[in-house]
Amino acid sequence: MPSAVVLGAGMVGRVMAADLAADTEITVTVVDADESSLARAEAGAIALGRAVRTVRADLSDRATVLRMTASADVVLGALSSRIAFRALEALVEAGRKVADIAFMTEDALALSSRAAESGAVCVVDIGVAPGLSHVLAAHGIARLATCHDVDMQVGGLPVVRRWPYEYKAGFAPSDVLEEYVRPVRVVEDGRIVTKRALSGRELVDVPGVGTLEAFLTDGLRSLAVTHGPDSGPNAVRSMREKTLRYPGHAELMSVLRDSGFFGEEPVVLPDGTRVRPLDLTSRLLFPQWEYRDGEEDLTVLRVMVSGTNALGEATLEQFEMTDRFDRTTASTSMSRTTAFPATAVARMLLDGAFSKPGVHPPEVIGKDPLLVARMLDHLDVRGVEVRHSTRALPVG
């Protein structure tokens, strides 16, 4: 009987564990340093009539990571971005099969040659965005003869909008503010160009949700490599990723950022106190940005890929997902849409549908139509629907 080990019992890890445990063929172990997170993982599985084993351990320790995963047929990574890379590095050297959703700052793909040596098969960045976003973008690109433009838009939002920010953070709020500050890499006219975060604002109508605003954030990640200017003759000439929020949020964030409230350099106050503005801002905003238990969220993902089809006709491949909080399991849309692409890949790793050694970005799934179909089925069964349309574009 195959065994899966989930590293991290946070919001996403818990959903992964319960999802895998639904398969009576798989034994599931969840590992975390925090007892209460483990208890919630266990309770969550039991509530669904499933069973998971929980182990308390400090996964910032390399030896512990190896010990905990020694007999795992597949490992799911759902660790904090702080410690995720070190854990992945250990798993790569030990030749494990891994599906990982951590938003690491380090370059996980640089571990690929070591994985090729050890036989490790790893897919990283395989949450919702990056993750499903990149699977769909690569799928759209593969369906076209020539691709000119990739436009990805994604946002996790509270259903109930409260003044002034109309926002809650579905993941670490410090990562959210970081996204509003970090310079944004986009591909324009065949070159990597840097833009300011929160710029390039546009309004977008999303059926059932209403009008949102989209603005640039640094979310291209692996796409800038796999389909960027240096990717060969089929490089895509323009690509960007945008974040979706309720209208007005970006303006407020710009005001705070440009007034200095996100500053990381300490400023000196009249009484001599030194303070990093970002620390105070985080202290004031984050409690207001926390989801309360049972507070409902939604996730919107839109991927628009355009180019020409095999007949030379201008064509748009469009993928749209609007997912909502699951009242049955009281789990957030953000945790579900992040966990399910990874549990889909975990099953592909278990049954050998995907078995190429290396550390791969999500595009590796996206370029194989059979794996894409399997992933979309996997999501659909879990209530996450991705609508796909292919449309002729007006010429000129």
Add this chain to the structure above:
Amino acid sequence: MPSAVVLGAGMVGRVMAADLAADTEITVTVVDADESSLARAEAGAIALGRAVRTVRADLSDRATVLRMTASADVVLGALSSRIAFRALEALVEAGRKVADIAFMTEDALALSSRAAESGAVCVVDIGVAPGLSHVLAAHGIARLATCHDVDMQVGGLPVVRRWPYEYKAGFAPSDVLEEYVRPVRVVEDGRIVTKRALSGRELVDVPGVGTLEAFLTDGLRSLAVTHGPDSGPNAVRSMREKTLRYPGHAELMSVLRDSGFFGEEPVVLPDGTRVRPLDLTSRLLFPQWEYRDGEEDLTVLRVMVSGTNALGEATLEQFEMTDRFDRTTASTSMSRTTAFPATAVARMLLDGAFSKPGVHPPEVIGKDPLLVARMLDHLDVRGVEVRHSTRALPVG
């Protein structure tokens, strides 16, 4: 030859000194603790072909205040609100004639009985608002048989509007933020009611300036006493003061305030640092809110007084002033419109046109049509025009 002493050589004190020195009958002395402010006062007068004497002295010291004003026929107070009350108290006890523009938090009118004993004749709050605003309100009330409503709106603004705040502070920016936090006293239906600052927003079209927004601030001050619920049978049933800004400013200030950035209680950061949010906010915003040398401002004052005239007809008395930076003297509109009501009163004190012992609010001028006419002439000669209209109001 009469002598005037100006306490404080800040932006307003300097304009007062130069204005009084234009009268060859008056010798003018300016006192301040800061050498460079004194130098600017001297240079400003010389540039206009006038002469002022400057004395460096610490006016937070009571004995110094008395020594500096010992031979003054009239004293003009333009001190920081921090030290203004103590200076006024000394002047009251010494029986001086005073016109004061400081925005004190203490109740200066409470010194009135001591002034009556010593023979001191003082008019306080006699800048633009409070000041001219209250003169005009009282004048409008006096012109009606019965007054129902007083609406005062005032704002000092930069001519050039820059994102995001479209604001510069014509006086101490800490006093500006204080105005956005302090609960607002308004008179509604014959009772004093407390409202939130920045509330009660409305758009206002000002000819030559454009659309501004008006919102409640705590600017009624003495009017809540002189014409408030306890003022007798002629009490006005509703009165409010609003601040004028370019549209959008109040929303941003509300966001900052309600997010906690104006908080005066220290918060503890993860590293143990204790910081008052207001201190950091001031540190970040105030440099952006400073007028640069030569940067032009404008001041808008609107006072609408409505009720019934002697014939029982519904009537509106409206006063409007839009004043602009003076390029000839390179002095701001805010400093000129604040200084001139005080220099007008100084002359009334010198020639005995107003001689009643006590500490008086500006309404004392406003209720005497001859003094109002003299003040408006005084302003008009200096290029500050107040337009007055009397209109019948639609009935019902």
